Amino acid sequence: MEKQILxxxxxxxxxxxxxxxxxxxATVEEVSEAIKKMEESGIIRHYKTIVDWEKAxxxxxxxxxxxxxxPSRGVGFDDVAxxxxxxxxxxxxxxxxxxxxxxxxxxxKTMREVAFFVAEKLATLEGVLSTRSSFLLKRYKVDGxxxxxxxxxxxxxxxx
Amino acid sequence: MKPISxxxxxxxxxxxxxxxxxxxxxxxVVSLGVGEPDFDTPWRITEACIYAxxxxxxxxxxxxxxxxLRKAIADYFVRTEGLxxxxxxxxxxxxxxxxxxxLAMRAxxxxxxxxxxxxxxxxxxxxxxxxxGGVPVVVCSYMENGFAVLPEQIEAAITSKTKAIWLSxxxxxxxxxxxxxxxxxxxxxxxxxxxxxxxxxxxDRLTYDGQHTxxxxxxxxxxxxxxxxxxxxxxxxxxxxxxxxxxNPDIIEAMMKVHQYTMMCAPITAQVAAVEAIKHGxxxxxxxxxxxxxxxxxxxxxxxxxxxxCLMPGxxxxxxxxxxxxxxxxxxxxxxxxxxxxxxVVPGSAFGECGEGHIRxxxxxxxxxIEMAVERIGRFVSKLK
Ligand SMILES: Cc1ncc(COP(=O)(O)O)c(C=O)c1O
Numbered sequence: 001m002e003k004q005i006l007x008x009x010x011x012x013x014x015x016x017x018x019x020x021x022x023x024x025x026a027t028v029e030e031v032s033e034a035i036k037k038m039e040e041s042g043i044i045r046h047y048k049t050i051v052d053w054e055k056a057x058x059x060x061x062x063x064x065x066x067x068x069x070x071p072s073r074g075v076g077f078d079d080v081a082x083x084x085x086x087x088x089x090x091x092x093x094x095x096x097x098x099x100x101x102x103x104x105x106x107x108x109k110t111m112r113e114v115a116f117f118v119a120e121k122l123a124t125l126e127g128v129l130s131t132r133s134s135f136l137l138k139r140y141k142v143d144g145x146x147x148x149x150x151x152x153x154x155x156x157x158x159x160x
Numbered sequence: 161m162k163p164i165s166x167x168x169x170x171x172x173x174x175x176x177x178x179x180x181x182x183x184x185x186x187x188x189v190v191s192l193g194v195g196e197p198d199f200d201t202p203w204r205i206t207e208a209c210i211y212a213x214x215x216x217x218x219x220x221x222x223x224x225x226x227x228x229l230r231k232a233i234a235d236y237f238v239r240t241e242g243l244x245x246x247x248x249x250x251x252x253x254x255x256x257x258x259x260x261x262x263l264a265m266r267a268x269x270x271x272x273x274x275x276x277x278x279x280x281x282x283x284x285x286x287x288x289x290x291x292x293g294g295v296p297v298v299v300c301s302y303m304e305n306g307f308a309v310l311p312e313q314i315e316a317a318i319t320s321k322t323k324a325i326w327l328s329x330x331x332x333x334x335x336x337x338x339x340x341x342x343x344x345x346x347x348x349x350x351x352x353x354x355x356x357x358x359x360x361x362x363x364d365r366l367t368y369d370g371q372h373t374x375x376x377x378x379x380x381x382x383x384x385x386x387x388x389x390x391x392x393x394x395x396x397x398x399x400x401x402x403x404x405x406x407x408n409p410d411i412i413e414a415m416m417k418v419h420q421y422t423m424m425c426a427p428i429t430a431q432v433a434a435v436e437a438i439k440h441g442x443x444x445x446x447x448x449x450x451x452x453x454x455x456x457x458x459x460x461x462x463x464x465x466x467x468x469x470c471l472m473p474g475x476x477x478x479x480x481x482x483x484x485x486x487x488x489x490x491x492x493x494x495x496x497x498x499x500x501x502x503x504x505v506v507p508g509s510a511f512g513e514c515g516e517g518h519i520r521x522x523x524x525x526x527x528x529x530i531e532m533a534v535e536r537i538g539r540f541v542s543k544l545k
Contacts, residue, residue, distance in 0.1 A: 004450075022461050023454035023527070154200075158180040158193035158504055160283045160332070 001026060002034055006043070009035075013047040050145070062091065062107055062136040063114045065122060066100035068129040077101060080127045089117055100132065111135060171287050175510030179494065183504045190533045192459075192521040193504040195332060197396035197477075201433070202444035205395060208436035209429050217428055223420040225253025225404070226431045232438045233404055241374045243382075249409040252416050253426045253434075257362045257403040258284060259419070260388040264358050264405065265292035267414035268386075273323035275358075278309035279512030280480075282332045282360065286512075294323070300514035303482060306471060307336035311345035318349065324356035325349070327375060330363040333511045333520035334480040335473020340373045347381045356411075357385040362403070365394040365445060367475040368453045376406075383408050386415075391430075393476075394445045395437040402430035452477050455523040455530055462534025463521065467541040477524040480508065484517045486544050494519055500543075501536040 004024055008015050017031040024031070038044045053060050069080050077095055084104055085093045091105040104122070108114035115133070123131050139147045163169065183189055200206075224230060230247035237243040245251050254260040261284060269275070271293040277285050278301050286296040299317050301309040314325060325346060329338040350357050359375035376385040390403025405415055419425075437445075456473065463470040463481045470481035483493045490507035497503050497519075506522075508515030523530055 004454075008454075019458075022458050025457050151200075155194050155196060155198065156180065157183040157189060157191045158176055158506060159195045160174075160176050 001030070002038060002043075005031060005034055006038070009044070009047075050143075059109050060107065061109070061111050061114055062105060063111075063118070064134045064136065065104040065106055065118055066132040066134075067102040067104055067122060068099070068131070069101045069127050070129050071127065075127050080125065083125055084122065087117075087121065089114075167290055167293075171290060174283060175491075176283060176506055179498075179504070179506060179510075182495070182498065186498070186502065189498070189502045189504050190525075190529050190536070191504040192523070192525065192530070192533050193506050194522050194524055195478075195506075196398040196524060197393060197448065198524050198526065199396040199448050201396050201400070202437075202441055204444065205397070205433045205437045205441055209433040212432040213429065217432055219428065221253075221425045221428050221431060223416055223425055224249075224251070225426055226428070226435065229253055229431050229435045229438075230404075232435055233406070236438050237406070241377055243374060243377055245406045246409070250406055250412055252405045252412050252419060253431060254390075254403045254405055254419065255423055255426050256392060256401045257360060257388045257390040258401075259423060259426075260386075260390070260403050260405040260415075261285065261288045261358070261360065262291065263415040263418050264386045264388065264411075265289055265294060266418045267411060268356050269294040269323060272321060274319060274321045275324045275326055276314055276317050276322060277326040278314075278328075278331075280307075280331075280333055280508060280515035280518070281326075281328055281511060283511060285326055285328075285360075289326075295321070297322070298512060298514075300512075301331075301334070301336065302514070303469075303471065303480075303518075306474075307331060307334035307480065308338040308342055309346075311342060311349060314346055315349055318353055318355075322353065322355055324358055326358045326360070328360040328362075329373070330367060330473070330475025332363070332476055333478050333506065333508065333515065333518075335471075335476045335478045337367060337369075337474030338373070340378070343373055343375060344378050347375070347378045350384055351380045355384065357381060358388065359385055360388045362388070362390050362393055363476040364389065366449055366452060366477060368449075368456060369472075369474055372475070386411055391434050391437055394449075395434075395441050396445075396448060397430070397433065397437065400427075400430040400433055402426055402434045452523065455525075455527055458527055459521060459523045459530050459534060462530065463537065466534055466538035467545075468519075468537070477522055479521045479523060480515075480518050481521065482518055486541060488544070490516055490519055497537065497540050501540045503533045503536050503540075 008020055017028050021028045021031045071077055081093050089106055091107045094103045096103050106114050118133055230251040233251055234245050234247040265288045269292045274295045274297045275289045276297045279298050289296045297317050299313045301307045364372045376382045376387050386407040388405050391397040459479050460470050460472050468481035470479050490509050494505050494507040506520040508518030
C-alpha cells in the first residue's frame with residue numbers, strides 16, 4: 001500500500017487521505033498513519049508546488065553546466081560538489097558518468113549573470129579542470145510532466 | 161427498389177447510437193458512456209508501428225496473420241495460463257474481437273441453429289448470430305447473482321437445435337466475473353450436449369480481485385472452445401482494430417476460410433504494433449490496470465453514496481448500478497440525467513432487455529471526472545425523491 005500511496009501523492013500532493021483511502025480500499029486511519037510514518041522516516045521528504053514561473057512573469061534562465069573535476073587526496077567529488085551546491089544560484093547537482101563528472105543546473109535572471117557565475121565561481125574552483133555550458137531554451141517534459149496543452153479528447157462520447 | 165435483406169432489416173437500431181447522437185450535440189458533458197480506454201496507446205507500441213512503416217512493412221500478411229505475432233500470442237498463453245496453441249494452425253489474427261465474433265458464428269452455424277447468450281452483454285453478439293443465420297436464445301443474469309449466469313438457466317435453455325453457448329467474463333456492461341465453479345458446470349453442460357463454447361475474454365487482464373478464469377483451461381473445454389481476445393482494452397488499442405481467435409485447428413481453419421475471402425488479413429500496421437504490445441507492453445498495461453482498479457473503488461462508492469445500489473465489479477471498466485428505486489426506466493434515467501446534469505451514461509437496456517433498471521457507467525475516465533460525475537448523479541437522484 002505504501003508504494004501506491006507514494007505514487008498518488010507524487011502525482012498530486014494535495015490528494016486527501018480520504019480520497020486515497022477510497023482508491024485503495026483502505027481506511028482513512030490506515031492511510032494517514034502510513035503517510036505520517038513515511039514523513040517521519042524521510043521517505044516523503046517534503047511537498048512542494050510546481051510553478052510555471054514564466055507564466056508568473058518572472059525573468060529566469062537556466063543553464064546546464066558540465067564540470068570536469070580532478071579529485072585529489074582529501075578533496076573528492078563530494079567535496080567539490082558541496083562547494084558548488086552551497087551557492088543559492090545552483091538549482092541541482094548530479095555526479096554522472098562519462099566525459100564530465102558533475103552536472104550542475106544553474107539558475108539566474110539573465111544569461112550574462114549565469115555566464116559570470118560560471119566563469120568566476122565554478123571554473124575557478126580548486127579541482128575543476130573544465131566546464132561546458134548549455135542554456136535551456138525550451139522545456140518539453142520535466143519530472144514526468146509533459147509541458148504541453150492537454151490533448152483534446154480523441155474518443156467518441158458514447159461507444160459500446 | 162427491392163427491400164434490403166430481411167435479416168439486416170430486422171436487427172433493431174443500436175440503443176447506443178441514438179444516445180451518441182444526442183450527446184454529440186451537447187457541450188460540457190462528462191461522459192461515463194465510453195466503452196474504451198481513455199489512455200492513448202503506449203508510445204513504445206505506436207513507435208514500433210511507425211518504425212515498421214518506415215521500413216517498408218506495408219504489405220499483405222499471411223491470412224492467419226504474421227507468424228511472429230501468432231508465436232508471440234502462443235507464448236503468452238503458455239506463460240500466463242500454461243495453455244498450448246500451435247501458432248501454425250490454432251491461432252487466427254482478426255480485425256478486432258469484432259471480426260472474430262462474426263467469423264466464429266459463420267464458421268459454426270447452419271440456418272436455424274441456436275446460440276445461448278447470457279444478457280446483459282455486449283451489443284454485437286445477437287446481431288452476429290442473426291447475420292450468420294442463427295437464432296440467439298437469451299438467458300438473463302441478475303444482480304443477486306453478481307451478474308453471472310447460472311448453469312441451471314443455461315441447461316433450461318438447451319434444445320435439440322442448440323449449437324453453442326456464448327460466454328464473456330469479465331462482462332461488458334456489468335463488470336461481472338463468473339466463479340470458476342459456475343464456468344466449470346457450464347463447460348460440463350457443453351460437453352454433455354456436445355456444444356461449442358464461444359468465450360470472449362477481451363477483458364481478461366482487467367480483473368481486480370484475483371485470477372481471471374480462462375475458459376479453455378477448464379477440463380473438457382479446450383477442444384470445443386473458440387477463445388476470442390484482442391488488444392483493444394488491455395493495451396489501449398481500440399482504434400488499431402486487432403484481435404485473435406484461438407481454438408482447435410478445424411474450427412480455426414473454417415474461420416480462416418471466411419476471413420481469407422472477406423478480410424484477407426488484419427492490417428499489418430496493427431499486427432506489428434500488437435507484436436510489440438504482447439512482447440514488451442506488460443508494464444505499460446499493468447500501470448493502466450492499477451489506475452482502473454483505483455477508479456473502480458471511487459466510482460462504486462460514489463454511485464452508492466449517490467443512492468444507486470451498485471456492486472463492486474470484478475473486472476472490465478464498467479459499473480452497472482440499479483436505478484430501479486428511482487421509478488424511471490433506464491432510458492428515461494439516462495436521458496434526463498444527460499439533459500439535467502450533463503452526465504452521459506448508457507441505459508442498461510441497450511445491452512438486452514434484462515439490462516433494464518440499470519445504467520452502465522464506464523470508469524475509463526479520469527478520477528477527477530468520475531468524482532464530478534457521481535456528484536452530479538447524486539444531485540439528480542436526490543431531486544427525483
Ligand atoms: C465484450 C467485448 N467484446 C468485444 C469488443 C470489441 O472489441 P474489438 O475492439 O477487439 O473489436 C468489445 C468492445 O467494447 C467488448 O466490450
